[in-house]
Amino acid sequence: DIQMTQSLASLSASLEEIVTITCQASQDIGNWLAWYQQKPGKSPQLLIHSATSLADGIPSRFSGSRSGTQYSLKISRLQVEDTGIYYCLQRYSNPYTFGAGTKLELK
């Protein structure tokens, strides 16, 4: 199975700060990666698909990038509503696998 490693379990940042969350794949997955935000008691919401494409209705302050097997989600100017847990997902091969999640809080 492909392992997706989110090395930071939690992250604290200030309003308007630039935030980067990373996810490392255990092997090449191309651009078959997505990012999700989950708020307490809610289902996950798709933010980024195909590693770099913004999902419909998602603010442009969110962006995704890839360098080899490392993937990054960047929030350009952190807002209050951006707190939550962020997960990456690889859908390159079965079984699909999620990262463990990074909890983003406001400082």
Add this chain to the structure above:
Amino acid sequence: EVQLQQSGAELGKPGTSVKLSCKVSGYNIRSTYMHWVNQRPGKGLEWIGRIDPANGNTIYAEKFKSKATLTADTSSNTAYMQLSQLKSDDTAIYFCAIAGYFDFWGPGTMVTVSS
């Protein structure tokens, strides 16, 4: 508008089975895979498997192969997941999700296993 409506919370005894449903509106499930994901209390997301409603083909994560059974009824645009031989470790929220990158999610069904 695409909506996924999941069945209500379940309380199951150890050793029994439960069957969860996910009814989709605004999207024909024949044109997508239906995925199921779980989330144990306070934990992360785990992919269980997926079904192609157009032909019934299924793929499961290894650990769920004898736990989950996925089916779909295209006439009612509804997918189902049966969980068998329930154990306390199966206590979790179970989500259904559709479209290529899980673009749309249901609200989840809480399954609690307790005697």
